Amino acid sequence: MLPLKAFLLGSGLLSAAPAFAQRVSVIKFPELQKRFTQPTDTTYVVNFWATWCAPCVKELxxxxQIRTLYAKKKVKVLLVSLDYASQLEKKVKPFVQQRGLKSEVVLLNEPDPNDWLGKIDAKWSGALPFTLIVNNKTKRRATFEQELSQVELTAALKKFL
Amino acid sequence: MQKVLPLLTLCFALLLSSFTLRPTADGYQVGDKAADFKLKNIDGKMVSLADNKTAKGYIVVFTCNTCPYAQAYESRIIALNQKYAPQGYPVVAINPNDPAVVPGDSYAAMQTKKYAFPYLQDESQQVAKTYGATRTPHLYVLTRRGNDFVVSYIGAIDDNSEDAKLVKTKYVENAMAEILAGKPATTNSTKAIGCSIKWKRA
Structure with missing residues (x-):
């Protein structure tokens, strides 16, 4: 019951918040890696997506929701767009704005996935969407090369909290 | 003890089955023998690897109409066929997507394509599952060994999906140069971003 309340409260606050232009930083892989390899007890939920990927858009x-539900826990949601950097102004920023995404969104600007995919997860073959949940303090990690339902995502995250 | 043993055997069998029944086996690795298939081409004819007796191998590409990455690579896949079909390695394109999920990948939609190579519908999605394909495009080079075909390369076409002019490493062409010379590919497995295969909803 508490998470539901928290969510309702969270979404109420959200809708009351003035619209603002969410920033989308364009970053390279080493910087991305830094974002979720800090030795803190934060649990990172890193979702790889793209505006052209229908199942990604569906699960965003x-x-x-996770971000608002677990606002009081040490949970950090990071949405990593794999759209081309050339699409930043035309596609990604308008999408983020239109959907009102409040989680941090970065665009990973690396042309060759063969260079970095394996560093995220050896088993990731490159299909989108892909989600990594990681806690560097407990050294736990879970990866999903599939679309996640709300129930699946919440269940996966709960194992970390 | 007499009662315990069958129970233990049962437990062991259950344990084994929990491994073997894991969804989506990892599919083929380089060096594995590739199973032949029989899939319907867009001209209505059934196509198998065994049909083409002169083929030294195949470049099998799981691709589709709708995925932006498949679209970005379409002309490069056509170019691969133009380059390697005369050298004995024609392209065979396979669309594994469930048209119930993506109507744009229906058999009728596939028929709008005019390729010089087969464009097959993997209606049951069994071929994609057997190969371990997860995304479009996902490419496999097969090399003939007698009547069998062995997986020689799995992965990406090159290192820049957005712009063919900016490509620095042509992964599949590098592999093909070695394979055609009768050598194993130095880089025989690469990763690429693609659209997840749209599996049938259970």
Missing amino acids: PHFE
């Missing part, structure tokens, strides 16, 4: 609200 679940990650937004």
